[in-house]
Amino acid sequence: MRMMNNQLNVVPEVPSRPVNFDDELRDSVLGDSLAGLMGKRVIFRTDFSKEAIPLQSLSQASLMNSSTLLKDFSQSPRDRIVAAVDSSCALIGETEEGSIYAGRVATVFATKGSILRYHRAGPVIFYFDPATIRSSLGSNISKKISNMILLDRSIAERFIRNYLERRAQIQAAYSLTDSVILVDGALRSSILEQRDSSLKRLQDVCEENLNQLVGLSKASSLRVISNAAGALQSNKKSQVYLDLTDSIGRFLLNCGTNRITVVRFSPNSTVFRVDFSSSNIEEESQVLSDLKYNDSFFRGYPETLRLAHHLSVFDSSTISSVRSYLAKKYDLIQIPSDDLRASILGKLV
Secondary structure (H helix, E strand, O other): OEEEOOEEEOOOOOOOOOOOHHHHHHHHHHOOHHHHHOOOOOOOOOOOOOOOOEOOOOOOHHHOOHHHOOEEOOOOOOOOOEEEEEEEEEEEEEOOOOEEEEEEEEEEEEEOOEEEEEEEEEEEEEEEOOOOHHHHHHHHOOHHHHHHHHHOHHHHHHHHHHHHHHHHHHHHHHHOOOOEEEEEOOOOOOOOOOHHHOHHHHHHHHHHOOOEEEEEEOEOOOHHHHHHHHHHHHOOOOOEEEEOHHHHHHHOHHHOOOEEEEEEOOOOOOOEEEEEOOOOOOOHHHHHHHHHHHOOEEOOEEHHHHHHHHHHOOOHHHHHHHHHHHHHHOOOOOOOOOOHHHHHHOOOO
8 A cells, every 4th residue: 555645545466467458448348340440431529418410421322312302492582570489497506305497588580681679588487396396387297297307407407498488489479470480499299398388289379370380400310310411511502401301200200290301591501400390381492481581690590599599598697696586585595515526526737
């Protein structure tokens, strides 16, 4: 044994024969499995998060005959309002029984390439514990989902975002007629939805008021979509799209009969997955043309969605204000805490 920096360290016995652990690991675990990598094209990730794979292709085969499948936007755009919705959620604090969250949602309206106005709601405070969650959420959510919200903070945050976004989207669909309702993400149902604010309810309201419902995703983990996006990215044309509904629709049960496409709005811009609701009464080419004409685009991305994102996110001062408000109003007793990750890992220098 030896002492280093006041910490007890046990030195293992030195083996009689030096062991090359790199070779041992390769022989026992990897074997010849890496031989298949020889000569492959690869995209190395720059982070180790759980974000979806960017919309780009590794396959040269995906470029073949793509131009024959491309569809153009309509050449006759019309004046209409675009309403885009996004939200954010932050964990504010925890009690012995539950957790406190703050949510915020923003809706941005545009027409003829200019932003009209925006609506923002929040911070909206949520407190979930076993005694209050059923009374807070009512009968619209199952007991199983309630338990999931209590057990997993990430699920609770997803629930709150879905709850706020759906209600804002339905409100926009109620108040507008013959407009485009733009959703951040794919148009798919979720087990976290409440009955009165489900995707089906949103689609019904859009259909009643002749609104066109569109979902836009910045990334996808589906290889069919990423390959098609790569083919479209390599093509020099803009304001074009590829319809992938027949290729992947039957595998995505929670997408119903919605249309699934990849779209390029502007030259040299990123390609996005764009979903169209089955309740839409207009062709995808017309809806895309109207969206491009009435919204403005930042690096090929709708400005309404970009602004809705920035309007909904929390900064540190807002979170501090929420904490102070709750502590004063509800006479909370703050327990001292520390950054566990920083305490354990520390710094090398």
